[in-house]
Amino acid sequence: MYKFRTWPFLECAPASSDEKPLPDSFGKLLQARSGQIPWWCNRHLGVTLCTSWVFLFFVVGVRALRRQVLYCRVFFDRPRFYLRLTAAAGQDATRPHSTICAVMETIGRGVQFADLKFLGQPRVIATAVLQGPNGLTLVDPGPASCLDTLRESLVNHGFDLVDVRELLLTHIHLDHAGATGSIVKENPDVEVYVHEYGAPHMVDPAKLLASASRLYGEDMDRLWGEFLRVPEKNIRLLKGGERLNVNDRELDVAYLPGHASHHVGYFDQSSGIAFVGDTAGMRIGDELFSMPPTPPPDIDIDKWKQSIDLIRQRQPATLFITHFGPHDDVESHLDAFLEHLDAMTAIARHSLEAHEDPDARMDAFIRKMRVYIQRHVSPTTATLYDSAAPLSMCWLGLARYWKKRGV
Numbered sequence: 035m036y037k038f039r040t041w042p043f044l045e046c047a048p049a050s051s052d053e054k055p056l057p058d059s060f061g062k063l064l065q066a067r068s069g070q071i072p073w074w075c076n077r078h079l080g081v082t083l084c085t086s087w088v089f090l091f092f093v094v095g096v097r098a099l100r101r102q103v104l105y106c107r108v109f110f111d112r113p114r115f116y117l118r119l120t121a122a123a124g125q126d127a128t129r130p131h132s133t134i135c136a137v138m139e140t141i142g143r144g145v146q147f148a149d150l151k152f153l154g155q156p157r158v159i160a161t162a163v164l165q166g167p168n169g170l171t172l173v174d175p176g177p178a179s180c181l182d183t184l185r186e187s188l189v190n191h192g193f194d195l196v197d198v199r200e201l202l203l204t205h206i207h208l209d210h211a212g213a214t215g216s217i218v219k220e221n222p223d224v225e226v227y228v229h230e231y232g233a234p235h236m237v238d239p240a241k242l243l244a245s246a247s248r249l250y251g252e253d254m255d256r257l258w259g260e261f262l263r264v265p266e267k268n269i270r271l272l273k274g275g276e277r278l279n280v281n282d283r284e285l286d287v288a289y290l291p292g293h294a295s296h297h298v299g300y301f302d303q304s305s306g307i308a309f310v311g312d313t314a315g316m317r318i319g320d321e322l323f324s325m326p327p328t329p330p331p332d333i334d335i336d337k338w339k340q341s342i343d344l345i346r347q348r349q350p351a352t353l354f355i356t357h358f359g360p361h362d363d364v365e366s367h368l369d370a371f372l373e374h375l376d377a378m379t380a381i382a383r384h385s386l387e388a389h390e391d392p393d394a395r396m397d398a399f400i401r402k403m404r405v406y407i408q409r410h411v412s413p414t415t416a417t418l419y420d421s422a423a424p425l426s427m428c429w430l431g432l433a434r435y436w437k438k439r440g441v
């Protein structure tokens with residue numbers, strides 16, 4: 035008789051000294067077939083595995099385990115894998131929303147961003163996600179209509195909305211800050227940083243929602259979802275000029291009016307990334323084309339140009355813009371932005387002066403702008419610009435700007 039032992043190693047040995055040991059080849063055969071022996075046949079191994087899992091889940095904790103998995107991903111440079119995934123899946127505007135698309139791209143040490151797939155379209159709205167020892171800091175969480183995509187992106191990287199510690203708002207427009215109240219409701223300790231001019235409208239959004247409703251009408255819900263007020267205790271007021279130390283990261287705050295009178299930018303000291311919201315325009319395709327989003331009510335071209343100067347002075351390595359993503363060619367991007375800001379402002383003025391009828395003025399502006407945009411980007415990309423900042427809204431903002439100046 036031979037006895038089989040499977041712990042600690044699979045082996046076959048003679049039961050008594052009067053039997054010959056098995057030839058080596060038989061032992062090797064058993065080793066090769068070891069996968070066919072179910073693990074539960076081996077009591078010792080089964081008990082060891084069970085106690086290991088119990089230890090991992092109840093002593094180490096599920097959340098800590100998820101965090102360890104994330105560190106391993108970072109350690110083994112998994113972000114490159116996600117970049118490839120996003121490049122393959124995220125560029126296709128016709129692809130339906132799916133889990134594989136809800137991944138984040140890494141743009142710096144501990145800095146990632148999520149594509150919120152606004153209205154199912156990629157590359158329209160981005161949220162920056164900063165990781166630190168205390169959890170996550172988000173720059174512009176986007177509209178509430180994209181909250182599920184944001185959550186899914188975080189979960190796919192081992193986080194959740196409960197891990198968010200701070201929300202840094204560049205400004206309070208619904209496509210940037212609409213989900214703020216919903217996140218605070220789920221996670222009541224979140225600190226919300228916002229410019230002092232915008233803060234009152236986060237606490238009492240009645241005026242903000244009334245003016246947005248005038249612009250978007252019945253489309254409000256479909257576009258932006260529910261806008262919840264933010265309790266005053268969560269608000270941290272900014273003026274510009276502060277140095278924030280959030281989540282072990284130093285961020286300089288700069289006041290950047292022009293697109294909105296309450297717009298700020300955040301300059302990350304360690305990564306060299308400047309989170310500039312809408313100040314450096316929208317750049318959705320690969321082309322060097324940056325279009326200013328100019329919705330009402332407080333477009334100011336002169337202040338906007340001063341804000342661009344301020345960004346230049348700080349010499350960031352990367353511009354992170356909400357519509358859409360990171361751009362490293364900072365100087366040429368800003369040059370292109372100023373060129374298109376002037377062109378767009380001139381087209382608006384010409385449309386105002388050439389027509390009397392308000393509808394005819396807007397139609398002329400939209401027609402000329404479509405031709406102008408398609409001179410610089412493909413027709414498919416041009417439709418994404420229209421999603422991020424509809425030309426009708428851009429017209430209203432610029433017309434208001436010129437009318438205030440007596441045109």
Ligand SMILES: [Zn+2]
Pocket residue numbers: 205207210293294312327
């Ligand atoms: Zn905006």
